[in-house]
Amino acid sequence: MSAPRTTPVRKALDRLSLPERTFVADALRTETVGGVLLLFAAVAALVWANIPALHRSYETAGDFHLGPGALGLNLSVTHWAADGLLAVFFFVAGIELKRELVAGDLRDPKAAxxxxxxxxxxxxxxxxxxTLTNVTGGGSTHGWAVPTATDIAFALAVLAVIGTSLPGALRAFLLTLAVVDDLFAILIIAVFFTARIDFAALGGAFLGLAVFWLLLRLGVRGWYVYVPLAVVIWALMYNSGVHATIAGVAMGLMLRCTTREGERRSPGERIEHLVRPLSAGLAVPLFALFNAGVAVSGGALGDVFRKPETLGVVLGLVVGKTVGIFGGTWLTARFTRASLSEDLAWADVFAVASLAGIGFTVSLLIGELAFTGDAVLTDEVKAAVLCGSLIAALCATVLLKIRNARYRRLVEAEERDEDLDGIPDVYEQDDPAYHLRMAEIYDRKAAEHRRIAAEKAGRSAG
Incomplete structure (x- = not known):
């Protein structure tokens, strides 16, 4: 009688494959630098907007209009930052999502x-x-989507500032969370924050996207073809009434993110490598500069915790994000019979979940869309986003610092390369050639130690 077949236990948040580890490391390196710039931009905006002598100039700079009025694009600088520059951010998000779906963690339904x-x-x-905070407090439920977004760049900036390390699996989990988060944020913006639709402009935008797709399939190359076309698509999407950032993510999703014979990287990865620094280093920080400048006086901060709309944002980011991500992870592991990697504990998942409560860029954008026409409440909601993100960052800092010594050991083990072949040793442990190289290295080290000991003994005898 044959033994019953057992299903191997799948590991949740286990070590990444070597190609995935390399991609995640490269992506997060750029995002971390961008996150630090984003942090500086947010601080600069707050200083600029709260110094009495400079406050008027901040408003004047943000309200300055430029662009062709005949095309419906005579917009304020603040408007250009939200609708124009963030289209670049969402273009990169679209490429990230496409790559995750065809070559990353999301391609495997069980892992996804x-x-x-x-x-x-x-x-x-x-x-x-x-919603519960506002229903019970008598506030407006229009801002329910504000605390739903995670800002991966700001979260990574916090990690860089506090000097903590995260194992590769947790960093990849945070990045994948942000990619999925961006996708649904885009859907929320498209479905719930489109007040009017100009079907002629929308049809033109779809026609432009079809041309964009066809050119890609025909293998046409040259930025001078795609950049002007992308600008036309963006302008048509803006004039259609659908938020213009949708054009960015649509074009990002069209790029091919799988490699063909003879290719080291796919076209999508190459373009992402070129555009990501522009997104992280320029587009998002400039958006923050012209959108994070809100009053932070004692009275204004006190109102954040008294009004249901702003209190709901703070609680949503600090409590809702942590409970939601941790609970979703635990339930998935529980009902799919996946066990957590032996290198990690559920406390680590909770800490990362609290870090995901930092909602900045997209939260500020949705806050503007949700309370259009009410400038006072818009600024108060922005202040709530800043407060909630700061509290989430402080909570995550404490939780991550408690485990930082263990994280450092895990990262050192992941990066150790004693045979100096450019591949971390942990990925070669099942390779016989690796063990032969390591034996040779240890033999050389032992011989060197014996030689040094003999020389010391000779000097002592003399």
């Missing part, structure tokens, strides 16, 4: 279940927390 469910719960629970 955990970050997707965690991200969905991490958006649903903050929206629920916001």
């Amino acid at each position: 279940a955990l970050p997707v469910v965690a991200a969905l719960c991490g958006m649903a629970v903050p929206a629920l927390v916001y």
Whole structure:
């Protein structure tokens, strides 16, 4: 009688494959630098907007209009930052999503279940927390989507500032969460924050996207073809009434993110490598500069915790995000019978979930869209986003610092390369050639130690 077949236990948040580890490391390196610039831009905006002698110049700079009025594009600088520059950010988000779907963690439904469910719960629970806070407090439920977004760049900037390390699996989990989060944020903007639709302009935008797709399939190359076409598509999408950033993510999703014979990197990865620094280093910081400048007087900060709309944002980011992501991860592991990697503990997942409560760029954007026409409440909601993100950052700092010594050991083990072949040793442990190289290295080290000991003994005898 044959033994019953057992299904191997799948590991949740286990070590990444070597190609995935390399991609995640490269992506997060750029995002970390961009996050630090974003942090500086946010601080600069707050200083600029709160110094009495400079406050008027901040408003004047943000309200300055430029662009062709005949094309409906005579916009303020603040408007250009939100609708124009963030289209670049969402273009990169579209490429990231496409890559995750065809070559990353999301291509495998079983592996994708955990970050997707965690991200969905991490958006649903903050929206629920916001809604309950406002229903019970008599506030407006229009801002339910504000605390649903995670800002990966700002989260990584916090990691860089506090000097903590995260194992590759947790960093990849955070990045995948952000990618899925961006996708659903785009859907929320498209579905819930489109007040009017100009079908002629929308049809033109779709026609432009079809031409963009056809040129890609025909293998046409040259930035001088795609950049002007992208600008036309963006302008048509803007004039259609659908938020213009949708054009960015649509074009990002059209790029091919799988490699063909003879290619080291796919076209999508190459373009992402070129555009990501522009997004992280220029587009997002400039958006923050012209959107994070809100009054932070004692009275204004006190109002954040008294008004249901602003309190709902803070609680959604700090409590809703943490509970949603941690709960979604735990439930997925529980019902798919996946065990957590032996290198990690559930406390680590909770810490990363609290870090995901930093919602900045997209939260500020949705806050503007949700309360259009009410400038006072818009600024108060922006202040709530800043407060909630700061509290989430402080909580994550404490939780991550507690585990930082263990993280450092895990990262050192992941990066150790004693045979100096450019591949971390942990990925070669099942390779016989690796063990032969390591034996030779240890033999040389032992011989060197014996030689030094003999020389010391000779000097002592003399």
